[in-house]
Amino acid sequence: MVPEYELLDIQGLDVSFRQEHRTTAHALRSVDLILSSGETHALVGESGSGKTVTATCIMGLLPTPPATVNRGQVFFKGKNLLSLSENEKRRLRGKEIGMIFQEPGKYLNPAYKIGEQIIETLMLHLKMNRSSAIKRALELLSLVGFNKNKRILNSYPHELSGGMKQRAMIAMAICCRPSLLIADEPTTALDVTLQLQILNLIHRLKDQFSIGVLFISHDLGVVKEIADKISVIYAGKIIESTTTNQLFENPRHPYTRLLMLSIPDATKRGSRLRSIPGAVPDAEHIPSGCSFHPRCPLAEPDCRKSIPPTKTYGDNHTAACFLIGKKWIDLST
Numbered sequence: 001m002v003p004e005y006e007l008l009d010i011q012g013l014d015v016s017f018r019q020e021h022r023t024t025a026h027a028l029r030s031v032d033l034i035l036s037s038g039e040t041h042a043l044v045g046e047s048g049s050g051k052t053v054t055a056t057c058i059m060g061l062l063p064t065p066p067a068t069v070n071r072g073q074v075f076f077k078g079k080n081l082l083s084l085s086e087n088e089k090r091r092l093r094g095k096e097i098g099m100i101f102q103e104p105g106k107y108l109n110p111a112y113k114i115g116e117q118i119i120e121t122l123m124l125h126l127k128m129n130r131s132s133a134i135k136r137a138l139e140l141l142s143l144v145g146f147n148k149n150k151r152i153l154n155s156y157p158h159e160l161s162g163g164m165k166q167r168a169m170i171a172m173a174i175c176c177r178p179s180l181l182i183a184d185e186p187t188t189a190l191d192v193t194l195q196l197q198i199l200n201l202i203h204r205l206k207d208q209f210s211i212g213v214l215f216i217s218h219d220l221g222v223v224k225e226i227a228d229k230i231s232v233i234y235a236g237k238i239i240e241s242t243t244t245n246q247l248f249e250n251p252r253h254p255y256t257r258l259l260m261l262s263i264p265d266a267t268k269r270g271s272r273l274r275s276i277p278g279a280v281p282d283a284e285h286i287p288s289g290c291s292f293h294p295r296c297p298l299a300e301p302d303c304r305k306s307i308p309p310t311k312t313y314g315d316n317h318t319a320a321c322f323l324i325g326k327k328w329i330d331l332s333t
Contacts, residue, residue, distance in 0.1 A: 005078035007212040008035040008058070008180055013072035015053060015236075017283070018065065025283035027053045029236040030072070032310075035229075037179065040206060040213040042227035042244075044220055044259070048280040050236040051216045052102075055182045057082070058214070059099055060089035076180065095125040098173035100202075102185040104165040108157040114141075114168045115153030118175055125176045140171040144201060163194040170201060177209050184216045199226055220256075221263040224248065232256050235281050235291035238310075242317035252319035255292050290322070298323050 015028040028050045035041040043051050056062045058074055060081060074081045076097065081089070093099075101107040109117060115137050122133040138148060144167040146152045157165060166186060173181060183202055187195040203226050206213050217223050223230060224244060231241040232255065240253040251257045261274045278295040281287055287294055293303040302322050310320040 005075065006034050007037045007039075007077060008033070008214065009073075009075040010034070010054070010058075011073045011075070013054070013057060013074060014070040015057065015062070015067060015072075016070055017067050023284045026286055027067075027236050027283050028057075028072075029286075031233070031236070031238055033231055033238065033241070035180070035212050035214055037212050038206070038210040039228045040203070040215055040226055042215045042217060042223035042230045043233055044217055044223060044230055045233040046218055046276075046280045048283070049233045050283075051218075051233060052184055053236075054233075055099065055184050055214065055216060058180075058182060059093060059097060060084070060086075061093075091125075094121050094178075095176045096178050097180045097182070098176070098178040099182040100166070100169055100173050100184065100186045102188055104169040105157060105162070108165060108169065110157050112156075113153070114155055114157065114160070115150070118168075118172050121172060121175050136175070137171075140175050141168070143174075143205075144168070144171045145197070163190055163197070166190065166194075166198055167201070170198075170205070174205055174209070174211070177211075179212060180214065181206070181211045182214045182216070185218070186215075187222065188218075195222070202226070219263070220259050232259070235286050236283060237291065237320070239292070239321070240317075240319040246314070246317050250314075250317075252313060252317065252324050253292075253321045254296050254298050254323065256319075290320075 010031055010033040013028050013031040017025040017027055031054060033041065033043070043054060045051055058081065069082055115134070118137040118140060119130065119133040122128045122136055123130065128136065137153060138150065141152050142148045146167065152168065160168065186202065187198050190198065202213060205211065215223055215227060227244045229242065230244050230247050231238045232253065234255055240256050247256065251260060258276045262276060264273060276295060281291060289305050290303045290308050293299040296303065300322065308320045308322045310318050312318050313324065
């Protein structure tokens with residue numbers, strides 16, 4: 001009998017960066033995350049929380065040195081990615097695991113046409129001949145919203161707009177029909193109309209090919225409509241995780257609640273946007289105790305002394321906070 005595995009299972013991932021003449025930066029602190037096939041799991045937090053480092057570990061692109069994986073495992077279809085050789089990682093990247101990067105202009109090679117970059121991937125991973133790869137590249141570009149002519153195929157990245165570059169990168173990321181797609185802030189540099197188009201495209205492709213999507217974002221408002229589950233990360237540690245419906249109906253952690261209050265409300269035009277005071281701590285100087293306590297309006301003495309353990313509340317709703325069940329103060333005022 002073939003054992004059943006989750007598509008992606010991150011267990012206790014702990015990563016630090018060491019730079020010469022500087023203190024150690026603790027980027028990830030025992031991160032746990034599970035993603036099933038055909039599911040969208042959003043990893044949400046402010047800049048500097050550890051979202052992209054998590055994605056980099058999965059892709060096998062973590063620079064070592066200066067990075068060190070202190071503890072933990074990253075299982076993909078039951079195989080620990082951290083134990084693979086570089087050649088084994090290369091065979092998985094692009095074929096089994098695709099990634100949409102935050103700024104496609106930085107990752108599309110300016111010296112090669114869009115078509116060549118897709119064709120090369122198809123010939124490398126799927127062993128297609130050139131004519132078959134060209135045909136497949138045109139199908140992929142059509143799938144992400146381009147016309148079936150060869151204009152985009154023969155265009156260089158600098159000839160495309162931001163939204164067109166993002167769609168071209170999505171075509172590259174899904175060209176081998178990967179089981180896992182990592183979308184790292186794929187809508188950040190786009191206007192609202194293009195954001196909606198890209199979100200709908202990723203959602204449609206996920207359903208069409210039963211892809212598991214790890215969607216990385218700083219905005220709970222963006223992921224609310226597309227994510228099945230959400231994990232909130234802060235200073236390298238996941239502090240709350242549950243289904244999207246449960247998170248929005250009953251957020252447990254004060255940080256999650258404050259993130260929700262910072263979502264712009266179209267019904268309150270002209271009102272001042274809420275913000276969370278302070279900033280995410282530098283990975284080199286994470287506070288003692290709960291890392292959120294310097295910014296938390298509910299913090300108590302225990303929050304400054306000890307790291308709160310992650311506990312389960314209800315059906316698969318986990319959170320790490322001493323204040324859960326002790327106080328519920330309206331943070332909206």
